[in-house]
Amino acid sequence: MNVSFTTSLFRTKKANPRSVTDLQPAMAQLSGFHAIRVSGEDAAEFLQSQFTNQMANMSVGDCQLTGYCNPKGRALAVMWLLKTSSEYILLLPEDLAETLSKRLMMFKMRAKVDIKPDACHQIFGVIDPSGKHLSLKDSCEIWPIDAKRAFASSVAGSGEMNPNENTVQVFDHDYWKLAQILAGEPMIYTSTYEALIPQHMNLDLVNGVSFTKGCYPGQEIVARLRYLGKLKQRMITGYCESQAEIGPGTPVFTKEKGDQKAGIVVDAVKLGDQTAVSVNIPATHIENGNIAIGSTTGTPLDRIQAPYPITLEKNA
Structure with a gap:
């Protein structure tokens, strides 16, 4: 059963859900995120020297939450870092994307790194609390966060739901924000x-x-x-x-x-x-x-x- 990409305001199966488990299976358009694509021979070493998390051992298909601080330890950004076979993708709130991109460019010096902002990224959030409802075809790039959530490329348009489901809901970005809040994950704006x-x-x-x-x-x-x-x-x-x-x-x-x-x-x-x-x-x-x-x-x-x-x- 193909996913229909008709975005709607999200609904929850419970009023005031208390955890991600209370959310219904859905995909979320991440229109509130912009992407920054980082590639090049020195990309891994460069990002490792900038962010709070350990990314040296990331494999293709991995993702992690990481932060970017000023010298006083104050957060300039919190973002999702996704690894593909050819690049790293940074997903962060759109109002900070340009600022962060310019800062990374300023510090890359002579590093062999290519930094490209991408406001029209084709990545969706996948929320499946039980892990039983939403399956995605092999043609789709997937970056699991945990057993309940993942990021997926827009090829997820060919994704499939479990046969006992009738439709795949595709909600707006606020549904993803709700999931992050319930998961206790911060963002910086x-x-x-x-x-x-x-x-x-x-x-x-x-x-x-x-x-x-x-x-x-x-x-x-x-x-x-x-x-x-x-x-x-x-x-x-x-x-x-x-x-x-x-x-x-x-x-x-x-x-x-x-x-x-x-x-x-x-x-x-x-x-x-x-x-x-x-x-x-x-x-x-x-x-x-x-x-x-x-x-x-x-x-x-x-x-x-x-x-x-x-x-x-x-x-x-």
Whole structure:
């Protein structure tokens, strides 16, 4: 049964899903992402020297979440890194693609690297919580994230559903954003550029930071916090109800800090009257404590249990 690429606003099989498992099988058009294609003799070595994750051992068909920091350890971007037989593909929010592309060009020096922005990439997100519904033909390039999600090339148009399914839903980019929020995966946007270090948005907890690789911009700060420092901020997810627009960078408040900003929204996607959010907050409020979004009297956060342990201790 062929996939029909008619994009629609997404629906969820459960109101306010609490995990990726609560989502229905679907494909997501990643129109909110732009791609940067990096190729050339020195591509692997160059990217290894720039990003937070260990990519030296990536094989064709692998993908990983990784970060790009300034020398002070503040995140300039979080992106998906996909490896093909001939190049690396960086997928990141469209509002940062040009900035990141120019920065990479600036630092490539004499490296034999070709960097090409690609606003019209043909990559889709695949969400299949049970792993039983969506199968893709061999002609399709696939980059699995985990047992529930993957990226696939547009050749997935020839993909097939399990025979007991009638259609393949193809939803808009917000469906992918929701899946990332529920998976506890951060993103950086123009509004949060240089606002967070990797640990403060849990990038280290979703295998987005390597503490054994060589140098990269900000590595000393990121490593020092792990081995010598104390984490004061972490990221949690939840829902809030608000008529006002909530998006990345929206301030977060706690009762203890009063009108002093306690953190920011890292990512957000609206579901009817509710907004699913990931928020950067004081570590003391991971499990409990009042959290308000937007203002001291703003909408309270209904926490979602994280899909991984949120650790604070050094060397955890």
